[in-house]
Amino acid sequence: MTPMKWFFSFLKKYRGKMILGICMTTAVSVLSVVNPYLSGQIVDRVIQGGEYDLLLPMIGCLLGVTVVMGALRFLFQLVFETASQGVLYDMRDKVYRKLLEEDFAFYNKKRTGDLMSRQTGDMDAIRHFVAYVIYVVYQSVLMFVFALIMIFTVNTKLAAAMLLVLPFTALTTYFQSKEVHPAFQRNRDCFSSLNTFVQENVSGNRVVRAFSKEDYEMEKFEAENDKFRNAQVDASKIWMKYVPVFEVLSYVLNIILMLYGGYMVIAGEISLGQLVTVNGYLWMLNNPLRQAGWLVNDTSNFVTSVEKIYNTYVEEPDVKTPVSGVVKKHLKGAVEFRNVSYRADDEDIVMDVNFKVEPGQTVGIIGSTGAGKSTIMNLLCRFYDTTEGDVLVDGVNVRDMDLYNLRDNIGMAMQDVFLFSDTIEGNIAYGRPDCSFEEVKRAAVMADANHFISALPEGYDTIVGERGVGLSGGQKQRISLARALLKDPSILILDDTTSAVDMETESYIQSQLKKIEKDCTIFVIAYRISSIKDADLILVMDNGRIIEQGTHEELVAAGGYYATAFRHQYGEIPKEITERKGEA
């Protein structure tokens, strides 16, 4: 499918409206022929011919036609406007749905500002095209042709003289469209870039301030701003160059009429009334010419936007739900990794991971930063697909499972907590918006969040998120934990979820997790031995590999990496503990 075909597929639904609009536009174009003709008749028959009783009916006719044209114009503008809003609504909807389907790899590469531009500026160019440009182009072409035909019926030679201008107009239109397209593309790219810059800086404004980098960012912004302005100016220069050419061409028509037409009246080849009629049609020839430059601009803008939106839209996610995926409403939570490896950008991230977990067991994962801990959880949720090996849940390969069903059974508190601009209750109930307040509260109690939430002036109704009350890192982690718990999942993943809470809170949360009645497989990623030492299975990761696995006792007895870490944290240097105390 080409971008244009894709666009027309949206227009199809509004075929009826578009045809109605086109019919009305045609009617208006046909009616435009009447008034110049009548004007000529008034001159010839009333003013010069003395048939005064024709004056009133003719003036009445003139007025009538004008009113009908006005009404029709209002109606078709309305029709095109509603059709354009409809097209835009459908397109925005479809593109957004696709954005939600895209996988992590897509978002890793894409800039937020670019994606935002697709949904705002580019969409608007399309709306403008459907609402305005389509009928103006159509009407201009019709009027131009009708006017020419009418002039031909008046006098062939005069019409032929006027046709001389056409090739020049066509050439100018061609050159302008060729030049303006790349300029618009550049324009759009710069706009996206500027958008991305502003979006990143607004989101990261705390970092900018903390490092006193305002001047530096301002300089960078000015560079982006400059680039955008220059791109705009360059694009404007192109139309500034061509619009006068179109203007001149339309004046040439006037001159031809006055010189050649005037000569013909004097020579008696045409009547004065006919000159007036042709003069009336001149407007119908001129107007399309004057607008041609703008229309080429708008069309070019539209084409660029459709291409940009389409190119984002067609990117297919690698991770896809199978056509007839296995659906099990409640998974038991058995997890197995078989020879799992994952590569991204030619880099081994995870290598040869093997482990097996029974439903209801707790798995602790420990290891240095960048060891691949979060990655194996991402593979379990199928945010990425393995490069080699299989991930099995309840004995079924996750690739064969319905993606949404799989994720529905997993509760995840991610390493970097994201809260929506919503109430705390809304954030916790995100996975189950229809649950009762008691359930929200129970989840909060389990995550040891109820205490601090109740102490807030507005309690569970406090708005958090980007611009909300500043919650501490540990508080956000606990809200995110409550959110994962409320889902009542078969598999619970806690990725570094208690790193910012004090030890006391952590052991409280651990005791609460043990109370989960349903069989729930729990993965705990942590740096503190205390967080995972009671786990049924502990995986020690380093450099993308599992270097040790077993229970706490087994690993301590083995005297490897884990045993050393244990001695460091509990033995000679209780460094971790003192540090945390200082933080809390």
Ligand SMILES: Nc1ncnc2c1ncn2[C@@H]1O[C@H](COP(=O)(O)OP(=O)(O)O)[C@@H](O)[C@H]1O
């Ligand atoms: N999709 C990806 N593309 C490229 N690199 C990745 C990707 N996912 C993870 N990595 C890299 O793999 C390494 C392991 O990451 P991660 O699993 O997040 O480590 P951690 O053990 O700290 O959770 C890191 O160096 C990270 O930058």
Ligand SMILES: [Mg+2]
């Ligand atoms: Mg991690």
